[in-house]
Amino acid sequence: MYRVKEMFYTLQGEGAQTGRPAVFCRFSKCNLWNGREKDRANSICSFCDTDFVGTDGQNGGEFADAMSLAKAIADLWPASGGEGRTRHGRVRPYVVCTGGEPLLQLDVPLIDALHGLGFEVGVETNGTLPAPAGVDWLCVSPKAAAVLAVTRCDELKLVYPQAQAMPERFSGFDADYFYLSPMASPDATATSDPLKWENTRRAIEYCLEHPQWRLTLQTHKLVGID
Numbered sequence: 501m502y503r504v505k506e507m508f509y510t511l512q513g514e515g516a517q518t519g520r521p522a523v524f525c526r527f528s529k530c531n532l533w534n535g536r537e538k539d540r541a542n543s544i545c546s547f548c549d550t551d552f553v554g555t556d557g558q559n560g561g562e563f564a565d566a567m568s569l570a571k572a573i574a575d576l577w578p579a580s581g582g583e584g585r586t587r588h589g590r591v592r593p594y595v596v597c598t599g600g601e602p603l604l605q606l607d608v609p610l611i612d613a614l615h616g617l618g619f620e621v622g623v624e625t626n627g628t629l630p631a632p633a634g635v636d637w638l639c640v641s642p643k644a645a646a647v648l649a650v651t652r653c654d655e656l657k658l659v660y661p662q663a664q665a666m667p668e669r670f671s672g673f674d675a676d677y678f679y680l681s682p683m684a685s686p687d688a689t690a691t692s693d694p695l696k697w698e699n700t701r702r703a704i705e706y707c708l709e710h711p712q713w714r715l716t717l718q719t720h721k722l723v724g725i726d
């Protein structure tokens with residue numbers, strides 16, 4: 501049984517895949533916060549901008565097995581199927597498994613079912629749980645002092661600044677890309693978030709001084725698409 505908060509088709513807003521059309525599958529539950537506001541301050545992760553409690557969101561629900569969830573995801577990909585080509589070949593449909601913490605639920609049967617339907621599988625994780633085999637794009641976003649279980653990733657996307665998780669701790673990690681993502685206020689969706697702009701200024705400064713790191717912005721919030 502898989503528990504999903506919501507699913508929707510949008511553009512990946514963050515990181516190296518920014519701008520890429522994708523179905524987002526937001527799994528319920530997280531291991532670093534229970535999702536209740538009263539417990540936020542005392543949780544390992546205290547700045548989360550996402551509601552991942554329950555299954556009551558758009559296209560959310562309980563899915564009895566891997567194939568029924570994979571089919572529900574495929575149903576959200578545009579029917580035309582006109583993905584086109586690049587010099588690398590046919591463009592494949594893309595799903596981003598997020599949450600909550602997707603690695604509490606994502607398993608090999610679901611990845612296999614998604615691959616069987618032609619999907620490339622991306623994951624957004626806090627990195628504290630091992631990743632199943634077969635993930636095509638792994639994004640790890642470390643939180644506070646939480647110890648990482650994942651040992652390599654495609655992109656390390658660090659929310660900045662975090663007193664207990666500054667970039668120096670991760671600069672030796674086995675990743676292809678290193679991003680700083682300015683911390684936004686948990687409840688802000690608009691562009692007028694003073695905390696975010698102050699943190700953006702600081703992130704820019706850090707990247708300019710440490711060119712291993714690149715800036716990424718939550719572009720879906722900037723353009724208001726989800």
Ligand SMILES: C[S@@+](CC[C@H](N)C(=O)[O-])C[C@H]1O[C@@H](n2cnc3c(N)ncnc32)[C@H](O)[C@@H]1O
Pocket residue numbers: 530547548549550598599600601602624625626627640641657659681682683684685686
């Ligand atoms: C809601 S999390 C879900 C996936 C996973 N639990 C994780 O933390 O990576 C999705 C992404 O949003 C980022 N995020 C959460 N709250 C944020 C905030 N207030 N400002 C900027 N990014 C945030 C996370 O770091 C992560 O990269």
Ligand SMILES: Nc1nc2[nH]cc(C(=O)O)c2c(=O)[nH]1
Pocket residue numbers: 510511512513514524550598599624720726
């Ligand atoms: N458009 C869009 N891009 C995203 N990239 C990561 C997100 C997430 O919440 O995991 C996210 C999200 O919630 N929306």
Ligand code: SF4
Pocket residue numbers: 530531532533545546547548549550552599600601626643
């Ligand atoms: S940002 Fe990720 S790790 Fe932190 S509470 Fe939200 S879902 Fe959990």
Ligand SMILES: [Mg+2]
Pocket residue numbers: 550
């Ligand atoms: Mg988000």
